[in-house]
Amino acid sequence: MSDLKTLDYAQRLSRLVQAETVSAPNQSDKAKFYRFHALLQKEFPNIFAACEYEDFSGSFLLRWKGRDSSLLPILLMNHHDVVEASGTWTHPPFSGDIADGRVWGRGTLDTKCGLFGMLEAADELASECFLPARDVYFLSDCAEETNGAGADEITQALLARGIRFAMSLDEGGMILEEPMAGAKGLFAMVGVGEKGCADLKFIARSTGGHASTPGKDTPLVRLGKFMAAADSKKVFDVKMSEAVRATLVSLSRTVKGPLKFVLGHPKLFSPLLCRVMPSMSGAAGAMLKTTLAFTMAEGSAGANVLPQEAYVIGNMRYSHHQGAQKSIDAITALAKKFDVETEVLERGTESPLSSHTSAAFALVESAVQAVFPSVRTAPYVMNAASDSRFISRICDHCLRFAPFTVSDAQLESIHGVDENIDISTLEDAVSFYRYIITEAEHV
Numbered sequence: 247m248s249d250l251k252t253l254d255y256a257q258r259l260s261r262l263v264q265a266e267t268v269s270a271p272n273q274s275d276k277a278k279f280y281r282f283h284a285l286l287q288k289e290f291p292n293i294f295a296a297c298e299y300e301d302f303s304g305s306f307l308l309r310w311k312g313r314d315s316s317l318l319p320i321l322l323m324n325h326h327d328v329v330e331a332s333g334t335w336t337h338p339p340f341s342g343d344i345a346d347g348r349v350w351g352r353g354t355l356d357t358k359c360g361l362f363g364m365l366e367a368a369d370e371l372a373s374e375c376f377l378p379a380r381d382v383y384f385l386s387d388c389a390e391e392t393n394g395a396g397a398d399e400i401t402q403a404l405l406a407r408g409i410r411f412a413m414s415l416d417e418g419g420m421i422l423e424e425p426m427a428g429a430k431g432l433f434a435m436v437g438v439g440e441k442g443c444a445d446l447k448f449i450a451r452s453t454g455g456h457a458s459t460p461g462k463d464t465p466l467v468r469l470g471k472f473m474a475a476a477d478s479k480k481v482f483d484v485k486m487s488e489a490v491r492a493t494l495v496s497l498s499r500t501v502k503g504p505l506k507f508v509l510g511h512p513k514l515f516s517p518l519l520c521r522v523m524p525s526m527s528g529a530a531g532a533m534l535k536t537t538l539a540f541t542m543a544e545g546s547a548g549a550n551v552l553p554q555e556a557y558v559i560g561n562m563r564y565s566h567h568q569g570a571q572k573s574i575d576a577i578t579a580l581a582k583k584f585d586v587e588t589e590v591l592e593r594g595t596e597s598p599l600s601s602h603t604s605a606a607f608a609l610v611e612s613a614v615q616a617v618f619p620s621v622r623t624a625p626y627v628m629n630a631a632s633d634s635r636f637i638s639r640i641c642d643h644c645l646r647f648a649p650f651t652v653s654d655a656q657l658e659s660i661h662g663v664d665e666n667i668d669i670s671t672l673e674d675a676v677s678f679y680r681y682i683i684t685e686a687e688h689v
Contacts, residue, residue, distance in 0.1 A: 420650050430501075442570055
């Protein structure tokens with residue numbers, strides 16, 4: 247590709263980033279999202295002309311009719327809302343600055359890069375008069391960063407229409423170098439599922455009183471003991487799923503020494519790995535069990551007042567093998583030992599794991615091999631949430647992968663400061679989506 251075309255791609259993504267699309271809970275004013283839709287229609291006129299456009303309260307769905315209506319369609323997804331951009335940035339968060347071989351700004355990775363890639367690929371194909379073998383749908387939510395209301399509404403509508411998909415592809419893993427210590431090389435980490443996400447409130451009560459005469463086990467003390475116990479005790483079931491075993495087998499291919507054999511035979515060494523993996527990293531341990539992170543707290547309004555009620559809020563990511571209710575039951579039982587009540591604020595949405603041996607996964611792997619010859623593909627289970635949790639209602643093969651090579655620092659910039667993406671990754675991303683669309687008849 248010429249430098250001129252690369253710059254054109256970067257400038258187009260830059261314009262998407264410059265359009266501020268921060269979402270907020272219970273947001274009623276959707277004007278900026280509709281302005282963004284208009285921008286997309288201007289940037290990608292061919293695919294919008296070829297598709298049926300449907301609005302869902304600021305989120306949208308495009309349908310590109312294919313040659314054979316008897317085939318199940320495929321769904322490509324990337325949300326267009328972004329999180330707020332606080333803190334001090336090297337480049338202003340909505341500048342879309344192009345500098346040092348990168349595009350800078352909020353949404354460059356999460357996920358306007360993916361939105362650009364899939365629409366650019368489709369726009370180019372439409373301009374070439376390409377007609378897909380089966381219907382191709384494009385979905386973009388304006389509320390993914392809050393509650394996924396757009397994807398929820400769209401999937402409910404499609405469910406009512408009796409529409410199901412052969413596969414869906416949403417945000418998720420990316421191309422990482424050495425995703426696990428010892429696994430040398432580049433790996434395309436393709437999510438085959440995601441853990442459910444629940445918010446829980448843990449409440450300790452008392453009669454209150456003056457801080458000069460505290461009794462034993464005041465509310466904050468009980469909450470502290472409870473949190474310490476939750477952090478140190480084995481509250482949740484540890485189990486290695488088939489998906490995690492597949493992850494380890496895939497990563498083991500470039501590992502050297504005795505660890506190669508252990509990782510390559512995870513079923514045989516499951517007890518050992520279940521003990522060792524949590525000590526390797528928090529991410530490795532999270533693959534095996536439900537996790538709970540305490541994120542917010544409140545006591546009394548005065549420094550010299552014992553609270554009548556104090557609480558902490560925990561964000562739970564529940565495993566597929568234990569699920570929401572059993573995970574909630576387990577932490578509730580522990581909380582009771584400290585006279586702490588449990589209130590479920592948000593239960594979240596459970597979604598199943600997709601198969602890493604499906605034709606859909608094989609298509610993604612083939613696209614990776616075609617566009618990124620030196621990159622290996624590995625399935626994994628996401629700890630973060632995506633809109634795919636709703637799509638599982640209408641699709642058995644929901645995959646989560648964005649075709650961009652990123653560094654650890656760039657990963658950390660997602661939802662942080664100085665979010666950015668390398669310009670050099672844009673061409674390959676467009677090629678990847680072109681492959682998915684043109685080869686979708688093989689799903």
